[in-house]
Amino acid sequence: MMLDKSKMLEYCNEFSKNTLMQTLNIEYIDAGEGFLVAKMPVNSSVHQPMGLLHGGASVALAESVGSAASHFFINDKEQEVRGIEISANHLRSIREGVVYGTARIIHKGKTLHLWEIKVTDESGNLISLCKLTNMVLTKEKK
Template structure:
């Protein structure tokens, strides 16, 4: 499903000098039809009460969904942009690492929809998110 040019090293290199690097997001696994990344829960990702900030969860979700969608495309011909994202925050986290896993719900010619589930180290669901992306042909951009 994913183009072979995308390796863990290559996608983690894309994060250099970005928000992802700043908050510590690391892509850790590329599966047949999924992408996994981790994010630390610390001062970079806390809200004022010392809990994982919901916005940080959305950053992880959008990063996973957008990159997973991109990995299905020929980067010389197409790219994707987010149209909509939502998130349901289910369980709080104060410390440690959370893990997000993006799986496709719809892979179309013009749109893609991905579900991202974020869990704590005990594999308890912290957040579930869905992102819709538009696929843009570079010749029309």
Template sequence: MTDSEPWPIAVPRSPLDDKLGVEITEQSAQRVSGRAPVDGNTQPYGLWHGGASAVLVETLGSLGAAAHAGPDRHAVGTELNVSHLRSVRSGWVHGVATAIHLGSTSAVYRIELTDDDGRLIASGRLSCRLLG
């Protein structure tokens, strides 16, 4: 996905997601997948930044919650947890958010981030409140 292409559903794009180069490849209430380049998203030692992991985890989970909420409601994050498990210096970080709870007022996602070789680099969980 490029900056000129829309997100899969009508959800505003975040300038922070654009800065990170986030690309969404799949989106539904049950599952969202996407990726971001390591290049440009590193900490001073050349490793993928933990904050970039948090942004990617929250973006993927929030897009799933927005798909679940539908066009008349909004999803807002209420709790974010990310465990950093492995470092990565190049390539892409790939993420998959999987719904673990889809309720009438909340949605919860498990998000796993992997490197280009499929190794787990971070595991996260995002809870969202559905408003509207």
């Protein structure tokens, strides 16, 4: 389903309405051959009790951008994507600002996609390093 960059971003931002991505204010901002980037503000709504970015929010950003990116390699009329495994190493903390999730394809098979997602701050410092495996399924006929 490869679209031009502006249509890819519009598509991702449109299907995020009324979802966790909208709740977390995740916005897709850049795309290209084999990658997708989204940003998420860091404020009290995504903090853990010590006032730092919650690891779960970082993982939600990573899974959101990695799953969205898989849509560009499938026929979304006949197929759908499910995240089946995600892992994350949280390497640095952040209290405020913006984090960016950049998903890059590592393996693009017919039924499995493997993504590396780097969550970075505005200065490019690595906050979390994530790996996501997505399964490509045939949509059930209704």
